[in-house]
Amino acid sequence: MSGTLRRRRAYDGVALCAPVTIPYRRYSTNTAQWWIGRALQMLTQQAGLRPQDVDGLSVSSFTIAPDTGIGLTQHFGLSPRWLDHVPFGGASGVVALRRAARAVEAGDAELIACVAGDTNHVDSFRRTLASFSRFAQDAVYPYGSGGANASFALIARNYMNTYGARREDFGKICVAQRANAMAVPHALMKNRLTLDDYMAARAISDPIHLFDCVMPCAGAEAFLVCGEAAARSLGLKPVRLLSTIERHNAFPQDAIQLRGGWSLDAGELWSMAGVRPEDVDFVETYDDYPVISMMQLEDLGFCQKGEAAAFVRQHTLTNDGSFPHNTCGGQLSVGQAGAAGGYLGLVEAIRQLSDAPLGTQVPNANTGLVSGFGMINYDRGLASGAAVLARIA
Amino acid sequence: MTEPLPRPRRKNPLGRTRLPLSPQGARSRTAHGLTAAAAEGRFRLQTCADCGAVVYPPRDACPQCLSPRLPYEDVEAGGVLVAETTVRAATDPYFRERVPWRIGTVKLDAGPALVAHLHGDAAEGGRVRLELKLDKSGAPVAIALPERDTPNMQDDPQLRELTSDPKYRRVLITDGRTAVGQAMAKAFSEAGSSIVFVGIADAWKPFPGMGALRGIERVEIVPFDMTDSESVTEQAEQNGGRVDIIVNTAEHVRAGGIIDRRGIGIAREEMDVRYFGLMRLAQAFGPVMRFRGADGVNSASAIVNLLSVYALMNWPAYGAHSAAEAACLSATQSLRAELRPGGVRMVNVFFGPLDTEWFQTVPPPKVAPAALARAVIEALKRGVEDVFVGDVAEDVRARLAVNPKALERELAS
Numbered sequence: 071m072s073g074t075l076r077r078r079r080a081y082d083g084v085a086l087c088a089p090v091t092i093p094y095r096r097y098s099t100n101t102a103q104w105w106i107g108r109a110l111q112m113l114t115q116q117a118g119l120r121p122q123d124v125d126g127l128s129v130s131s132f133t134i135a136p137d138t139g140i141g142l143t144q145h146f147g148l149s150p151r152w153l154d155h156v157p158f159g160g161a162s163g164v165v166a167l168r169r170a171a172r173a174v175e176a177g178d179a180e181l182i183a184c185v186a187g188d189t190n191h192v193d194s195f196r197r198t199l200a201s202f203s204r205f206a207q208d209a210v211y212p213y214g215s216g217g218a219n220a221s222f223a224l225i226a227r228n229y230m231n232t233y234g235a236r237r238e239d240f241g242k243i244c245v246a247q248r249a250n251a252m253a254v255p256h257a258l259m260k261n262r263l264t265l266d267d268y269m270a271a272r273a274i275s276d277p278i279h280l281f282d283c284v285m286p287c288a289g290a291e292a293f294l295v296c297g298e299a300a301a302r303s304l305g306l307k308p309v310r311l312l313s314t315i316e317r318h319n320a321f322p323q324d325a326i327q328l329r330g331g332w333s334l335d336a337g338e339l340w341s342m343a344g345v346r347p348e349d350v351d352f353v354e355t356y357d358d359y360p361v362i363s364m365m366q367l368e369d370l371g372f373c374q375k376g377e378a379a380a381f382v383r384q385h386t387l388t389n390d391g392s393f394p395h396n397t398c399g400g401q402l403s404v405g406q407a408g409a410a411g412g413y414l415g416l417v418e419a420i421r422q423l424s425d426a427p428l429g430t431q432v433p434n435a436n437t438g439l440v441s442g443f444g445m446i447n448y449d450r451g452l453a454s455g456a457a458v459l460a461r462i463a
Numbered sequence: 464m465t466e467p468l469p470r471p472r473r474k475n476p477l478g479r480t481r482l483p484l485s486p487q488g489a490r491s492r493t494a495h496g497l498t499a500a501a502a503e504g505r506f507r508l509q510t511c512a513d514c515g516a517v518v519y520p521p522r523d524a525c526p527q528c529l530s531p532r533l534p535y536e537d538v539e540a541g542g543v544l545v546a547e548t549t550v551r552a553a554t555d556p557y558f559r560e561r562v563p564w565r566i567g568t569v570k571l572d573a574g575p576a577l578v579a580h581l582h583g584d585a586a587e588g589g590r591v592r593l594e595l596k597l598d599k600s601g602a603p604v605a606i607a608l609p610e611r612d613t614p615n616m617q618d619d620p621q622l623r624e625l626t627s628d629p630k631y632r633r634v635l636i637t638d639g640r641t642a643v644g645q646a647m648a649k650a651f652s653e654a655g656s657s658i659v660f661v662g663i664a665d666a667w668k669p670f671p672g673m674g675a676l677r678g679i680e681r682v683e684i685v686p687f688d689m690t691d692s693e694s695v696t697e698q699a700e701q702n703g704g705r706v707d708i709i710v711n712t713a714e715h716v717r718a719g720g721i722i723d724r725r726g727i728g729i730a731r732e733e734m735d736v737r738y739f740g741l742m743r744l745a746q747a748f749g750p751v752m753r754f755r756g757a758d759g760v761n762s763a764s765a766i767v768n769l770l771s772v773y774a775l776m777n778w779p780a781y782g783a784h785s786a787a788e789a790a791c792l793s794a795t796q797s798l799r800a801e802l803r804p805g806g807v808r809m810v811n812v813f814f815g816p817l818d819t820e821w822f823q824t825v826p827p828p829k830v831a832p833a834a835l836a837r838a839v840i841e842a843l844k845r846g847v848e849d850v851f852v853g854d855v856a857e858d859v860r861a862r863l864a865v866n867p868k869a870l871e872r873e874l875a876s
Contacts, residue, residue: 208490
């Protein structure tokens with residue numbers, strides 16, 4: 071079937087700019103609306119706009135209930151002519167970008183603020199887990215209540231059994247990301263991590279150990295989507311959108327997740343972008359667990375299926391070495407601020423391609439890949455997405 | 464190979480009793496099809512009536528063909544344990560005090576993959592069979608057991624959490640004068656219960672089987688009269704903190720319908736023994752049992768109520784008796800909800816006419832007291848909450864499921 075579908079149309083002059091990060095905090099007494107409002111404020115200030123100039127808004131959050139995106143327009147005093155609510159967890163950034171890019175191309179909106187933010191109260195993580203989805207309530211949470219750690223433990227275990235990946239290989243990813251995070255001021259985890267530290271950490275849900283897990287926290291991320299000309303006229307440094315993909319509930323027949331939707335769509339991602347995997351200068355994967363980063367490297371074509379462990383062994387994965395990966399430290403180091411975790415890589419990629427990193431700059435960063443993954447509804451992440459971005463000379 | 468359960472040590476009387484907690488019990492309405500299956504110890508999953516796909520987690524549309532016709536059907540319970548993990552950090556307080564806790568992904572031969580609790584002898588990569596159980600919140604869960612029985616497998620801590628195994632538990636049998644009460648005492652002694660309290664009213668009155676009853680290992684005769692609130696309360700004060708399972712064997716069977724009885728004397732007696740008896744029992748023992756639901760190896764675990772299957776549909780030949788049984792059934796539904804915070808199970812055991820003097824004129828098939836006792840032990844070991852013992856009970860249940868009105872007429876003829 072999918073072979074006969076029409077190919078996605080390429081993008082024309084869509085830009086990303088004004089990357090915003092509201093520094094994360096482990097716990098916050100503020101609401102999600104506060105965090106999202108702060109990000110919007112910073113975004114408009116950075117772009118030299120009045121809030122009312124924003125004519126498109128895309129919101130992602132797990133903790134704005136009982137509000138949805140529509141309620142936030144009144145809360146923030148905005149009157150947008152285009153509004154989106156993308157509660158897709160780790161795929162939120164890429165999906166919000168895809169929707170916004172088409173709206174800008176079609177002229178439905180000119181300046182679209184894409185914002186993701188969540189708060190983290192002392193008990194909100196447990197509550198979110200217990201009622202995350204109907205399938206989670208009926209068929210996952212009553213089984214040990216290990217949350218995402220337990221679900222990804224089963225996926226990681228099966229991946230290790232199938233492809234021979236070792237804990238050391240996962241550790242390589244975590245250690246390199248921590249090195250990338252050392253210069254990021256607000257990273258929640260900023261002690262240097264060695265492979266010995268990683269290996270010696272306590273087990274959480276075998277084979278998942280402490281440093282495989284992200285730290286839930288409060289925070290917000292945002293960026294602006296508009297035409298390249300509009301960005302320039304605002305005096306902003308735009309980054310070009312080359313291509314994107316998204317896919318949901320791919321491979322439902324697999325008994326346990328070994329691959330994500332990227333492998334259905336990666337061919338089109340690269341052909342639309344007009345670049346090859348070896349051409350990108352850095353990669354931002356969704357790293358809620360390093361095994362998922364490995365799956366992304368395989369399914370997006372950086373190496374063969376099952377060979378990510380060997381691939382990881384061949385590279386430093388650091389900003390100053392070969393194959394820079396999760397260049398601000400990823401969620402594993404800076405923390406997972408709910409849906410903002412799905413924006414982190416995208417916002418960081420915009421920074422790297424416009425010379426405004428929070429941490430260290432990847433030398434000669436001209437093309438970057440961002441990947442998203444989200445929503446473990448039952449036993450696997452359902453959403454996958456990716457985007458290729460490029461510096462505008 | 465499961466480590467045999469060590470005999471629990473005497474409880475430190477000064478120690479704090481661990482309070483019972485429950486795992487999350489919320490389920491979607493559709494998922495309660497699993498509750499119905501688990502209550503009777505069946506393995507049933509939704510099966511698409513249009514395309515035959517076996518579906519899990521519970522859904523309202525078939526993921527193959529979108530059909531809404533997804534009845535629960537018996538399904539082959541065999542599969543492979545594809546991957547396992549040991550949860551060591553849990554967000555939920557119930558599991559937090561029970562980690563490490565093993566779970567795994569089981570690919571069923573019938574199709575879907577289930578996340579399940581794991582028995583200690585279920586090995587990754589190996590064949591397993593799934594059973595549906597009710598957890599401490601009364602909600603349905605799947606557990607993967609080794610494909611073939613292994614030594615001491617009942618003693619596995621994760622399995623024992625989902626059952627009410629009588630081994631090393633202390634039992635109170637409310638009436639030892641009856642054949643059923645005596646069969647029950649023998650069965651619990653053989654099942655490894657550490658004390659079998661057997662209630663006898665007016666102990667000075669001899670009764671058939673008294674000698675044999677006293678001769679059963681670990682039986683302790685206690686004064687107990689279900690029709691006397693003071694007697695029941697006194698026994699609860701004496702031994703309530705040491706009773707983990709109660710089997711209510713008090714019976715009162717008299718033939719006849721409603722009109723033909725002169726007055727309400729007998730009916731009142733029936734209600735006093737059965738309905739008010741159950742109430743006295745629950746009020747005296749319920750609070751302490753509910754408090755002791757997580758009190759170690761021999762925690763309070765179950766109340767077993769023996770019920771005539773005619774509680775479900777009146778049998779006019781024993782019409783007044785059936786009505787009293789129906790009152791008891793309704794009370795157990797309330798008790799089930801009231802006991803749930805303690806993780807104490809309410810087990811209803813339904814049976815047809817017993818092979819005892821009170822059903823002398825009724826033709827076979829009848830249920831032998833020993834068979835009833837075996838069924839009770841089995842029910843506790845398996846952790847089910849509704850049991851139908853014998854051909855008559857099964858027959859009534861089956862007819863009821865198809866057409867209750869037809870059954871009403873059939874029982875009247």
